[in-house]
Amino acid sequence: MKSVKIKQLIEKIEGEAELDFTFNDGLIEDVKINFGFYRGIEEILRGKDARDALVITPRVCGICNHAHLLAAVDAIEDGYKKAGQNIVLSSKAKDIRAFTLACELIQNHIKWFYMTIFPQLEAYVEVKSEVNYAMKATYLASTITKALAIFAGQWPHSSYAVPGGVTCDPTHLDVMQAQSLVDESIRFFEQVITGLSLDDYLGIDSVSSLGKIEGDFGNLLYMMGSHHMSEIGQSYDRFIVFGECGLSKAGKSIVTNVSNVDVRYVKEALQEGTVAKAVSYKERLYEVGPLARGMVAKTPIVKSLHKRYKDSLLTRVFARVHEVALLLDYSKTLLQNLELDAPSCTLERGTELSDFEGTGVVEAARGSLIHTTTVKNGLITNYEIITPTQWNLSHGNEKEQGIAIKAMVGSKTMEEATFIFRTFDVCSVCTTQ
Amino acid sequence: MFITPKPTLLWLQAITCNGNTHSFLNHPDLFSILSHFEIVHHPSLESSYTMEDVINGEVPCDVLILEGSFIDEGFLKAGVEVSSLIHTYATKAKHIISAGTCATFGGIFKQKDPENISGFCFDLEEKTSRYDTYASKLISLPGCPMHPKWMSYVLLMLAANKKIAIDNLHRPVELYGYTVHTGCTRNEYFEWKIDTKNYGLKEGCLFYEQGCQGPYTRGSCNKILWNDISSKTRAGTPCFGCTEPTFPKASLFHTQTNMGIPAKMPLGVPRRAYLTLTGVVKSFKIKRFTTRLLEYDE
Numbered sequence: 001m002k003s004v005k006i007k008q009l010i011e012k013i014e015g016e017a018e019l020d021f022t023f024n025d026g027l028i029e030d031v032k033i034n035f036g037f038y039r040g041i042e043e044i045l046r047g048k049d050a051r052d053a054l055v056i057t058p059r060v061c062g063i064c065n066h067a068h069l070l071a072a073v074d075a076i077e078d079g080y081k082k083a084g085q086n087i088v089l090s091s092k093a094k095d096i097r098a099f100t101l102a103c104e105l106i107q108n109h110i111k112w113f114y115m116t117i118f119p120q121l122e123a124y125v126e127v128k129s130e131v132n133y134a135m136k137a138t139y140l141a142s143t144i145t146k147a148l149a150i151f152a153g154q155w156p157h158s159s160y161a162v163p164g165g166v167t168c169d170p171t172h173l174d175v176m177q178a179q180s181l182v183d184e185s186i187r188f189f190e191q192v193i194t195g196l197s198l199d200d201y202l203g204i205d206s207v208s209s210l211g212k213i214e215g216d217f218g219n220l221l222y223m224m225g226s227h228h229m230s231e232i233g234q235s236y237d238r239f240i241v242f243g244e245c246g247l248s249k250a251g252k253s254i255v256t257n258v259s260n261v262d263v264r265y266v267k268e269a270l271q272e273g274t275v276a277k278a279v280s281y282k283e284r285l286y287e288v289g290p291l292a293r294g295m296v297a298k299t300p301i302v303k304s305l306h307k308r309y310k311d312s313l314l315t316r317v318f319a320r321v322h323e324v325a326l327l328l329d330y331s332k333t334l335l336q337n338l339e340l341d342a343p344s345c346t347l348e349r350g351t352e353l354s355d356f357e358g359t360g361v362v363e364a365a366r367g368s369l370i371h372t373t374t375v376k377n378g379l380i381t382n383y384e385i386i387t388p389t390q391w392n393l394s395h396g397n398e399k400e401q402g403i404a405i406k407a408m409v410g411s412k413t414m415e416e417a418t419f420i421f422r423t424f425d426v427c428s429v430c431t432t433q
Numbered sequence: 434m435f436i437t438p439k440p441t442l443l444w445l446q447a448i449t450c451n452g453n454t455h456s457f458l459n460h461p462d463l464f465s466i467l468s469h470f471e472i473v474h475h476p477s478l479e480s481s482y483t484m485e486d487v488i489n490g491e492v493p494c495d496v497l498i499l500e501g502s503f504i505d506e507g508f509l510k511a512g513v514e515v516s517s518l519i520h521t522y523a524t525k526a527k528h529i530i531s532a533g534t535c536a537t538f539g540g541i542f543k544q545k546d547p548e549n550i551s552g553f554c555f556d557l558e559e560k561t562s563r564y565d566t567y568a569s570k571l572i573s574l575p576g577c578p579m580h581p582k583w584m585s586y587v588l589l590m591l592a593a594n595k596k597i598a599i600d601n602l603h604r605p606v607e608l609y610g611y612t613v614h615t616g617c618t619r620n621e622y623f624e625w626k627i628d629t630k631n632y633g634l635k636e637g638c639l640f641y642e643q644g645c646q647g648p649y650t651r652g653s654c655n656k657i658l659w660n661d662i663s664s665k666t667r668a669g670t671p672c673f674g675c676t677e678p679t680f681p682k683a684s685l686f687h688t689q690t691n692m693g694i695p696a697k698m699p700l701g702v703p704r705r706a707y708l709t710l711t712g713v714v715k716s717f718k719i720k721r722f723t724t725r726l727l728e729y730d731e
């Protein structure tokens with residue numbers, strides 16, 4: 001048996017990563033994932049005012065900054081509640097937060113779809129189209145983040161969510177502008193991405209009707225199908241979701257069995273040889289992200305794909321693109337039902353607490369994001385952030401290899417393995433914070 | 434026919450969150466702006482060279498865009514110190530644009546290791562040892578992140594061979610001559626010294642209690658707006674001074690005061706002038722500024 005080690009630099013993800021492949025008898029048997037630089041956001045936060053986390057933590061990540069803001073505010077609110085301060089958000093504040101988060105997820109998934117998956121898949125299967133995919137991505141991403149900015153002031157790096165609600169006070173005019181930006185995004189999804197009306201698309205609930213999908217998504221499915229991508233990229237078939245929102249339910253799914261979870265059983269551990277920390281739930285590794293959300297919420301088309309193709313590359317990619325449709329539909333409903341005359345912020349000025357500990361959980365684009373803040377005399381004494389990529393991209397533990405590594409093991413080529421790697425929507429800055 | 438080659442553009446990242454990359458991707462005219470350049474490498478856009486080529490030092494570079502804070506030692510890409518890559522391409526480049534507060538002054542990530550992490554040519558407001566070597570070609574675009582239109586302004590000026598007027602920190606005056614306060618929808622409340630009663634209200638100014646740094650922060654955020662539609666202060670969030678060398682300060686949601694008066698004055702305004710005006714203004718009570726702007730059910 002011959003063992004060979006090869007290093008590969010992965011670019012055009014969020015940041016960069018280095019993969020060290022170990023081949024044995026022509027098949028990949030192990031991969032080490034290395035990320036760049038530890039930036040120490042958690043350390044930077046120590047000694048700062050509790051609410052400064054609302055400004056500092058979005059800077060963990062340029063693409064999922066809004067999720068960090070919402071996890072940070074959720075952690076403070078949880079801490080207030082545990083310390084006896086009653087906080088009830090208005091439906092308006094809740095819906096606006098849900099809307100802006102949905103916009104950020106759409107932005108993320110679309111950039112991944114067009115700027116990571118398309119060019120890499122074309123390179124992998126050796127077709128070269130002259131399509132400017134980045135132009136499509138940035139058109140939709142800038143349209144939907146504009147809708148976000150109507151409420152949040154700007155994207156990236158807004159800090160508009162504060163304990164008790166949101167800082168904006170929108171009018172009907174604002175809501176209508178946001179609605180037409182969502183409508184424009186839906187039009188794009190229909191005409192360019194799927195060739196189907198959103199309703200018809202959402203009606204697809206089983207593998208047998210996937211053939212209806214045209215447009216860029218149709219092309220992608222065709223390319224993936226004809227290159228047997230439903231047979232590669234499987235991991236442990238174990239999924240976990242901690243954030244509850246209009247689209248996601250908290251829970252874990254093992255093969256097809258869904259059960260409850262409690263965030264207290266999440267453990268973070270240092271790993272040798274990398275600045276990224278690994279996370280587990282009751283000593284076991286789980287996959288997070290859109291596929292996990294689909295499995296736990298039992299989204300019909302995701303379940304149907306999973307039944308036939310397991311947690312393969314095809315199922316994983318599909319679940320993420322599919323989430324765009326769900327999010328567009330959801331954000332439209334949120335705006336329609338927004339109660340504008342409810343208060344934006346229900347916590348009175350000057351009622352900040354100075355001693356508390358709280359945990360905030362949000363479903364970010366790549367999966368569950370968890371912030372825990374400990375505050376004494378108004379200042380942060382400890383801050384912990386667990387990002388989604390720490391679940392998916394860890395090296396693993398003594399018992400098993402990490403989620404993405406498991407998905408790559410058994411591949412014959414580095415090209416195949418790195419493509420599998422990218423389907424996890426890799427973000428190096430979040431992994432190393 | 435003789436075609437002059439386009440200037441080459443290299444976007445290089447050091448210690449960053451990628452926020453400037455994503456901010457710029459939001460530019461509505463992104464591809465027409467980029468059409469003036471050949472993108473030799475960019476973190477996410479299609480490029481004519483790979484990152485490995487960049488690391489090998491083989492890539493041409495007329496315009497270098499730097500994103501993220503600088504450290505001399507300890508940050509490597511494929512085994513190569515990023516600082517040495519930056520020096521290689523900064524030497525080749527005709528123009529260097531530092532994109533964002535990190536690359537310009539050190540920014541947030543400087544706080545992790547203030548001794549060793551800084552901006553490329555500035556460490557907060559001080560010049561670094563690199564300043565003299567590169568100052569002649571340096572343009573600073575601080576902001577966390579920088580506004581996409583600040584970048585397009587610089588790129589289009591360079592493409593048109595026009596001279597960009599800059600201040601002592603190398604910021605283009607057309608972009609940073611304003612303060613963030615300019616164009617804020619809360620200006621009337623600022624003038625009449627009326628603070629907002631809570632977060633989540635259209636009415637009131639955030640300067641007196643909530644920590645707004647708009648009046649002494651340079652940037653055209655409220656003039657050209659973010660995402661072409663809004664801004665922090667318009668959405669009721671204080672300005673955190675993210676374009677300034679001092680970003681991020683402590684207690685960002687709170688105004689430091691001296692005997693009830695904000696400790697830091699609007700840019701260039703003497704304390705005495707401010708106090709005089711405040712005295713006059715506070716002697717009037719104007720009803721319009723104490724009621725809600727819009728009442729739907731009257």
Ligand code: SF4
Nearest residue numbers: 450452533534535577
């Ligand atoms: S200046 Fe702000 S947006 Fe830019 S890299 Fe630094 S933290 Fe990110």
Ligand code: SF4
Nearest residue numbers: 617638639640645647
């Ligand atoms: S909120 Fe800030 S930017 Fe707006 S008027 Fe008040 S001080 Fe100026």
